Amino acid sequence: MNCALSITKPMLCVGGMGVDIVEQCNSMPAGKSDHLSVEAHWLRGGHASNVSYVLRLLGAQVEFLGVLSRSSLLREILAEMEHINIDLSHCPRTDKSPAFTTVVIDRQTGCRSILQCSRKFPYIGIEEFKKLDLDRYGWVHFEARNKLDIIPMMRAIHNYNSGRTERIKISLKVDGCYNENKDLFDMCHYLIFSRQLALDLGWRTVKETCLGLDKTLPLPHSIQVRRPNILCSWGPYGAGCLDTNGQYYDLPLPAGRKPIDTYGVGECFTAGVIYALYLRKMPLPAAVAYGNRVAVFKTTRMGYNHIAKFQIYPVTIDNDDKKSERYSEDESEQYICRKYRNRQFETSDGILSTKLMNRFEVIEPEENVSNANSELEIQPEDLTASMMGQQTTRRLSKRRTSHGRRKSVALRVSLTKRSVSQSK
Numbered sequence: 001m002n003c004a005l006s007i008t009k010p011m012l013c014v015g016g017m018g019v020d021i022v023e024q025c026n027s028m029p030a031g032k033s034d035h036l037s038v039e040a041h042w043l044r045g046g047h048a049s050n051v052s053y054v055l056r057l058l059g060a061q062v063e064f065l066g067v068l069s070r071s072s073l074l075r076e077i078l079a080e081m082e083h084i085n086i087d088l089s090h091c092p093r094t095d096k097s098p099a100f101t102t103v104v105i106d107r108q109t110g111c112r113s114i115l116q117c118s119r120k121f122p123y124i125g126i127e128e129f130k131k132l133d134l135d136r137y138g139w140v141h142f143e144a145r146n147k148l149d150i151i152p153m154m155r156a157i158h159n160y161n162s163g164r165t166e167r168i169k170i171s172l173k174v175d176g177c178y179n180e181n182k183d184l185f186d187m188c189h190y191l192i193f194s195r196q197l198a199l200d201l202g203w204r205t206v207k208e209t210c211l212g213l214d215k216t217l218p219l220p221h222s223i224q225v226r227r228p229n230i231l232c233s234w235g236p237y238g239a240g241c242l243d244t245n246g247q248y249y250d251l252p253l254p255a256g257r258k259p260i261d262t263y264g265v266g267e268c269f270t271a272g273v274i275y276a277l278y279l280r281k282m283p284l285p286a287a288v289a290y291g292n293r294v295a296v297f298k299t300t301r302m303g304y305n306h307i308a309k310f311q312i313y314p315v316t317i318d319n320d321d322k323k324s325e326r327y328s329e330d331e332s333e334q335y336i337c338r339k340y341r342n343r344q345f346e347t348s349d350g351i352l353s354t355k356l357m358n359r360f361e362v363i364e365p366e367e368n369v370s371n372a373n374s375e376l377e378i379q380p381e382d383l384t385a386s387m388m389g390q391q392t393t394r395r396l397s398k399r400r401t402s403h404g405r406r407k408s409v410a411l412r413v414s415l416t417k418r419s420v421s422q423s424k
Contacts, residue, residue, distance in 0.1 A: 008279060009138035010061035010087070014124060014153065015048020015145065017066050018099035018117075019073055022263055028106045028113070038107065043303070044077045045101050047143040047173055050264055050304070054271035056084050057308040058294070060279055063087035063137075065129070067122040069098040092128055096121060103263060112263070126152040134160045137168055139278045141270075142188070144174045144181040154187045169278065172228075173270055186217050190277070191228040192270055195235055206232050206240035207248060214242055229284055233269045233295070241288045249285040253292050259299035268298040268307065 023037040044050060052064040064081070068074065068091045082088060099121040105112040123146050140157060142150055154170060161167040171190040174181055176197055185191055191213065198209040210230045217227060230242040238252035272294030276287035297310050 008061065009136060010063055011052075011055060011139040011141065011274065011278065012063050012065060012132075012137045013048040013052040013055070013141045014065045014129070014150075015051075015143040016046045016099065016121065016123060017049040017064070017068060017074070017077070018045040018101060018121065019043075019077075020045035020101045020103060020263075022103045022105065024105045024107055026107055028104070028109075028111065037104075044080075045099070047175065047267060047270075048141065049081075050267035051141060051173075051271045051274070052086055053081060053084075054268050054294070054298075054304060054307055055275055056081075056086050057304060058271065058275045058310065060275055061085075063090070065090055065132070066124050067091065068093050069121075070095055071097050074098055090128070090132060092124070094122055105263065123149055125149050126156075129153045129156065134168060138166075139169045139171070139274060141171045141173070141274060142184075144172055144177065144184055147181055147184055150184060151187070154184070158187070171270075171274055182216065185213070185228060186226065188228050189226075190273075191230050192273070193230065193232040194266070195233060198232060206234040206237065207250065209234075210240050210242040210248060214246070231273060231288060233266060233291070239269065239288050239292055241284055243284050249288065251285060251288045251292055254296055256296040257300055261302045262299050264304065265295045265298055268304070269295040 019042055021040070021042045023040040025035060025037050027035075044053065046066070048066060049064055052062045055062045064086055068078065068088070070093055078088065097119075099119065100117040102115040103112055104115075126149060129152075134157065140153075142153070144150065157168050157170055169190070170188040171192060172184055172188040173192045173194075174184075174197065175194045178197060178201060193209060193213060195206075195209075198206075198212075201212075203209040203212050209232045213230050213232075227244045229244055231239065232241075233239040236253060238250065240248065240250050242248050269291040272291035273287050275294075276282040276290035277284070280287075280290070282290060294307065294310060298304065298307060300306070
């Protein structure tokens with residue numbers, strides 16, 4: 001079994017894609033007043049499409065599944081996704097115009113107002129999902145939009161996982177419609193909750209949000225049934241997570257520079273967590289910390305493309321190779337490969353390469369070695385008389401030669417000693 005990143009099963013992101021128009025102002029416009037925006041641009045919208053884009057920039061194999069518009073507005077966006085090898089082959093097409101979202105950002109405070117288009121755009125259904133070969137995927141990420149469409153898809157994945165050891169993981173991002181999507185919470189393995197939605201529900205901290213969501217699940221921890229890991233990003237205060245055993249972890253944000261672009265940080269956090277859990281095999285707290293680092297790195301520049309330069313997060317793996325003895329041949333290979341894949345990399349200072357490029361100097365010529373060996377064979381009585389003195393001196397002098405020659409000379413001397421003892 002080869003666990004290289006290049007041949008790991010790809011991930012599938014299911015959701016929608018639209019167009020976001022982002023305008024930045026020095027201050028938020030007041031009512032009935034004209035205001036000039038400092039900067040405006042349009043970019044790819046939709047949670048699942050942005051998550052798939054960031055995952056691909058991090059190095060994962062990703063497929064996006066969603067209804068795509070044939071409108072000319074999406075040509076550049078789709079060409080950009082295809083350029084970095086995001087699979088769009090299973091996406092159905094429609095002649096309807098894509099959904100629009102207008103975002104107004106206040107540069108001074110960082111606050112933003114979002115205006116979403118009320119026109120409904122088709123969402124992917126179970127009929128398109130059934131056409132997929134689930135054996136190709138290792139992770140499926142959903143955005144909670146229409147539970148009537150998502151529940152049959154999740155059930156199809158659970159039916160596929162039944163009786164299998166290599167199962168597909170399911171993650172779900174919830175941004176709105178809390179009451180409508182509650183039935184999806186216990187059907188996923190990882191539940192990623194929105195901070196704004198938590199505030200709307202009356203939860204004031206990330207810990208209160210995670211514990212509150214855990215109480216909404218239908219069955220308690222005492223009953224051993226499937227429960228999701230709960231994650232929630234809390235903006236500048238970091239993130240928190242609650243594992244399936246009820247253990248809570250609080251992960252603050254790493255120190256960083258003043259943010260330049262905060263739009264899309266939530267998608268970067270989600271993509272970072274999924275990447276760390278699935279491809280890097282990190283435990284839940286380390287994966288959430290990784291998601292925080294990806295989100296902070298995203299804010300250093302505009303857009304998403306600079307995330308491709310994000311450094312690999314070092315992971316400490318136990319270096320005890322004896323652990324692999326307990327596994328089968330395939331499991332042992334996977335354990336060892338994962339250990340060295342996640343090892344910490346240290347930059348070279350050039351000293352080692354300089355030493356390797358130096359020529360090995362031979363102090364003693366080859367003729368002396370052959371002559372000394374011939375003398376040992378012709379005069380065994382002299383070797384016996386001076387074995388404790390001359391042999392030690394000869395071996396010390398041979399250490400100045402190359403490693404391979406030193407080993408061969410020591411072998412010749414030992415063979416000569418054996419022939420002398422046999423003759424006696």
